Amino acid sequence: MLLKVQNLKKGYGIQELFCIDRLTIEEGDRIGLVGLNGAGKSTLLHILNGSERADEGEINRYCDIAMIEQCQEEADDQHNLLVSPLLLSRMQIKDSACKSGGEKTRQAIAAALSQGSGLLFADEPTTNLDVKGIETLEKMLMGYRGAFVLISHDRYLLDKVCTSIWEIEEGKLRVFPGRYSQWKEQKEREREFAMFEFEQYQQERKRITIAMNQVKNEASQMLKPPKQMGHSEWMLYKGVAREQQKNVQSRGKAMEKRLEKLEVKEKPKELAPV
Template sequence: MLLIECSKIKKSFGHRLILDIDDLKIYSEDRVGIVGVNGAGKTTLLNILSKRMEPDEGWVRLYGKAGFISQLDEPDRKYISEEAAAKFGIRPLWNGKMSGGEKTRFKLAQALEEPNMMIFADEPTVNVDMEGIELVEGKFADYQGALIIISHDRSLLDKLCTQIIEIENSKIKIYKGNYSDYRAQKMRERERAQFEYEEYIKEKKRLKTVMIKIKQKAKGMRKTPKRMGNSEARLHRLGPQRAMAGLERAVENVKKRIEHLEVKEKPKIPPAIKMDLLDSGKLHSKIIVEGENLNKAFGEKVIFKQAAFKIYNSSKVALIGPNGSGKSTLIKMIIDGDGAIKTAQGVKIGYFSQELEILREDQSIIESVMESSIYPENFARLILARLLFREDTVYKKISVLSGGERVKVSFAKILLADNNMLILDEPTNYLDINSLEVVEEALREYDRTLLFVSHDRRFVENVADQIMSIENYQIRMFSGPLSEYLAKKNKSSDSGAEEIEKQIILLKNRLSEVIGRLSMPSKEDDISALDREYYQILRELKNLEKK
């Protein structure tokens, strides 16, 4: 069933054309992911399709009620049902002091409990922990209606989407399938464009060679052979005039063929980032950071209780855990040199935080990056170009940059500085997918020690070789990627569940026996003891069934 259609849409901000869309239709069974670089117009498109914003030209029609989930906007209603609140583990009344994850759950619960035929979602997993992301993913997967979503979470787009809309240079292009399908199609398009460009250059070169040979042949025919008298020379010149005219026509034909060749532009293939790090700052200690007997509390809220951890040289460690578990606290303890944490001699930490304190408003991008860079400017420009700061844009002032642009500059600055350990607190928030993948590529190439916090499952899987998880006031270390850690954790949970099931079966069998003896007691039975055991078994069963 058709739910959204639009035609001849145009939207500009100032002199810049953001969207120029001929037509677009979205049906009830569609799950659409919208992608594009920061500033491409993703949120603008979402707002126009949901009729929260009017286009400058064209029209949009919605056929059915729509819900909208955004990180920035407050919900339409300040309450949800008790049932919905229980499903999402939140309170039924909106509170501005709720965490980002709680606010997202509230908005999602509200959108799903209303009779919406379509849901628009703008970055619904930003500031949400992995458990919350899986909840959002599961609820969206069960939703029976159209879904139009902007997200930089590639795993989410893979699980949910049946098509991807890419915005580039104000135009849209629709790709069937999920995000991985889209990437594969983009790769084939790039390979095809490269092949066509090479064939175009090859044919142009061949035709130019043919034209040169014809001209050389014509030039040779014009020359009068030596030892030839004037009369003979005159006859020689008159003889091949017809042939010369033919050669000239041939030259013109070749010229026209060159002019009529379909011009193929050279595709822009971004260069790979190869971090040729200087050896001067390389550490030789086996353990870079070590914590023992960590205790931390804020009032009555306990964060760590006799916790311990070790971070080894050149490891890439992902620090994970639910929101509020103490990830940022642990990073701050390392940065501030807490007494319970030892750092190897010679460690120079580059720290990225969401506050972006390392940037100065009055500097340009290139000034800010080069201020602390130990690499030449041409390499710094390569990194910045991959992050979409090309040519004269590197002279833009920090003061005029968007949030996503500031994140990218901060990352480039930390990567190029004289550090031998990076600590990154949520480096992927506010990045478009293209920039996120550049950051991912650079960190995979980084051969020093890395500790980072991220809720982006694909990013953690692709970068980390160790997992540091905060659980029950303790810090658990796991050697291996996220997928292996989750598999082991799920297996452990399954084993625990199987053990509980066995205990429940035994208790139920014993309960049946006790009930039978209470119903028909023998002379040897102690009725009071059986009665106490009956209630004890009921309590134990209740506790086990909760688990």
């Protein structure tokens, strides 16, 4: 085991970002971390790395951790690290005077991989890389001896190098043992089933509501004398009508309880367009 997390919580102000009961990283793990923008992916990596504090929780680290930051403008201190000339060559970096965003990203990747850490965190490492740079990164990750956690919007890269997926959604982290494409298929099936359950719930709620309103209307009409019935006859029949009304009202109350006990199904959230 390289890292173990228990009862981890992080929030900003009154808003809870995520709450994770338990999480582990084992030797050889190739993890893709996914979730909507703002879900807390980068924050989670910084907390696991130790560069940011959690509000609550216990984190045990059993190996060195290397980090490829998302924003290289804020990670220029990586230039001071001892970088393997071989890795610099593989990343097509000819000298240390990196100026462009792509050059800084390449050097940051080379610097992180040069540390030979048991665990690597990579936060959007394809930023500013061209196709050739991404292909080189893919090969280097596939050959990495340690475990890694990768955040990326490059779905092909995630599917190629990751063998399990962590998903942060609505403050919870879910672990899926499989590749990105398999996780995507399962998410789509779950969403379709959730939509089916929501539509069934809506139909049943509508059916009970209509029936309940009909019963209430029926009960309210029962103590009104029929037009063809005389007053004296109605006075004799009124007691019977009142008993019948109680029975109908009892049916209405049963429907109300059934409506209250109906399990609520939320509509699946619409996915934001890419």
